Amino acid sequence: MRRNQSETNETIQLLLKVARAHFTEKGFANTTLEEVADHANVTRGALYHHFKNKQGLFLAVLDLVQTEIGQRVEEEADRSDDPWEQLLLGCRAFIAAVVETQNKRIMLIDGPSVVGWEAWREMDEQNSMSHLSEQLVVLQEKGVIKPVSVDAMTHAISGALNECSLWVAQLPETAGSLEETMEVITGMLNGFKVSVL
Known part of the structure; x- marks a missing residue:
């Protein structure tokens, strides 16, 4: 057996x-x-x-891609012991992984249209977004970020990361655009930080 x-x-x-x-x-x-x-x-x-059917096979492949990207985000974030640095590393890892050739068409182009936006978002929530949410909770508990809704922050940041990934994926040279994107994402995230006087 x-x-x-x-x-x-x-x-x-x-x-x-x-x-x-x-x-x-x-x-x-x-x-x-x-x-x-x-x-x-x-x-x-x-x-x-x-x-x-073909859609069922694609759904399984998309789930595999989403899971792998979630694991990469977690692995990259774990390279640092500093929770803020972990957040930045995780955001960078997400965009870098999503725009890779073996991921971008499945994740960004066909994924939402084949399985439907709701199913695609649910898969995203179970993988990368769950890691993001957990990290934001840690940062809030440590007093690093402002006491605003973690759910709202998670969706705002995730939306920005997904949109930036779509933008980077369309460009012929991703390294420079990834740096530009991370500069903007870092600036946005800094807005959530508690000011230290």
Whole structure:
């Protein structure tokens, strides 16, 4: 029984890897399940057994991308012991990860239109936004930021990060625009800081 479960997991991971490559290169509309099954060397029946349709497969890939980006945000933030620096590192990591070739089309272009805005936002809330919210709570408890609504702050900052990611992703050179974006994001975040006299 264990062997069958292990084989099933391997098949699912292979299908996700192959589908991610196809969705990245061709986009959702131009990817066919037949191609994914062929390149994964599985039958269409096996693919349909694990994912009921192309949208279901895309949703699983998008969830994988969202989870990976959330983990990267957390890992980058953990490079510092200073909570404020963690916030800035996390914001930078989010934008840098989202605009990478293997993520941007799935996350920014096809994601909201294929799964719907509400589902896309729910996935975002479970991953990157949850890390952001947790960090803002820590900063507020330490008296670093003003006692305003953490929910409102989380949505405002997340919205800015998503919009900036869309902007950076459209530019031919991302390194310079990422620096410009972080300068603006840092200035915005500084507005939430408690003034030290």
